[in-house]
Amino acid sequence: GESVGLHLPTLSVQEGDNSIINCAYSNSASDYFIWYKQESGKGPQFIIDIRSNMDKRQGQRVTVLLNKTVKHLSLQIAATQPGDSAVYFCAENEQAGTALIFGKGTTLSVSS
Amino acid sequence: ETGVTQTPRHLVMGMTNKKSLKCEQHLGHNAMYWYKQSAKKPLELMFVYNFKEQTENNSVPSRFSPECPNSSHLFLHLHTLQPEDSALYLCASSSRTGAGYGYTFGSGTRLTVV
Numbered sequence: 001g002e003s004v005g006l007h008l009p010t011l012s013v014q015e016g017d018n019s020i021i022n023c024a025y026s027n028s029a030s031d032y033f034i035w036y037k038q039e040s041g042k043g044p045q046f047i048i049d050i051r052s053n054m055d056k057r058q059g060q061r062v063t064v065l066l067n068k069t070v071k072h073l074s075l076q077i078a079a080t081q082p083g084d085s086a087v088y089f090c091a092e093n094e095q096a097g098t099a100l101i102f103g104k105g106t107t108l109s110v111s112s
Numbered sequence: 113e114t115g116v117t118q119t120p121r122h123l124v125m126g127m128t129n130k131k132s133l134k135c136e137q138h139l140g141h142n143a144m145y146w147y148k149q150s151a152k153k154p155l156e157l158m159f160v161y162n163f164k165e166q167t168e169n170n171s172v173p174s175r176f177s178p179e180c181p182n183s184s185h186l187f188l189h190l191h192t193l194q195p196e197d198s199a200l201y202l203c204a205s206s207s208r209t210g211a212g213y214g215y216t217f218g219s220g221t222r223l224t225v226v
Contacts, residue, residue, distance in 0.1 A: 032211035043114065043202050043217030044155075051212065089155070093211040098168050099145055100215060102155040 012109045019077040021106045023090035026071060030092040034100065035064060035075045038087045047075070047088075077108075085110045115139045118203050118218035126226055127193060133221045135186040135203030141216070143209045144186040146178060149200040149220070161186060162209045193225045 013019050025033075031052045036044035050057045050064045050073075057064050063076040073090050087107050091100040116137045125131050135144065146158040160168035161180040175197075177189040186203055200222050204215040 034214055036217075041219070043116070043118075043204075043219045044215075045114070045217070046214045049214055091155075098162075098209050099157050099160050101157070102147075104152070104154045 008106055009104070010107045010109065012111065013080050015080060015082060015110055015112050017080050019075075019080045019084070019108060019110075021075045021077075021088050021108065023073040023075075023103055024071060025073065025090070025092050025103075027092065027094065027101075028071065029094045030071075032093045033064070033066060033073050034091045034093075035062075035073075036089045036091060036102075037084075038089065038105070040086075044089060080108075080110050082110045082112060084108060114216050114218065116203060116205055116216050116218035118201075118221050120221055121219065122222045122224075124224045124226060125190065125193065127195070129193075130189070130191040132190065133188040133201055133203075133223075135188075135218055137184055137203075137205040137216070137218075139205060139216060141205035141207055142183050143206045143213070144180060144183070145204045145206075145215065146186070146188055147202040147204065149202055155202065159188075160209060167209065190223075193223075195225050198223055198225045 034049040035047040038044045048059045048064050061078045065074045087105040089105045091102045093100050119134045142163050144161045147155045149155050157170045158172045159178045164180050179187040200220040202220045203218045206213040206215045
């Protein structure tokens, strides 16, 4: 079946480095993509989203890149801080879809 | 607080018990969702409600029974659960279903079935 997945289950970086978290999806009908951050003991929190008619979108310290040709999504975090340590999920939805489908998650660990 | 409140935060129940999880949102959203989050697995969609009507049941066993009395409240009634049902149960809401609408999640109910 269709699925959304992440390349790496864990990523460790030094404070101040840039982080890149990747996600591959298989549903060519996916129209909308979101990155969520989940800290320990909390529910997922929205970070940034992008529609399929765009290939890049920037937020505060975060950038999402979408490559529809290879069905790849990435989240770039600039100047990573210890507070960025969390599990990051990508999710997708079709235009006519009902609900977001989530990938497995990448655990980002930031050391000082 | 995200605007989506789930209670209780933690629940331990025996396999013969009956309990209910509650979710409440005051964001003016019309769609609400139940997701199950197990260790090392993606979030699994369980149920979708749009304007109080159930629009999706993702092959969830009947021992899980959702209820949506209005657009602001969502319940998950539990009975005769199995140990493998132990997980974090997350409620989310969005303006409406479909692409383009981000979800706001609650903090979840950590359920342990003994």
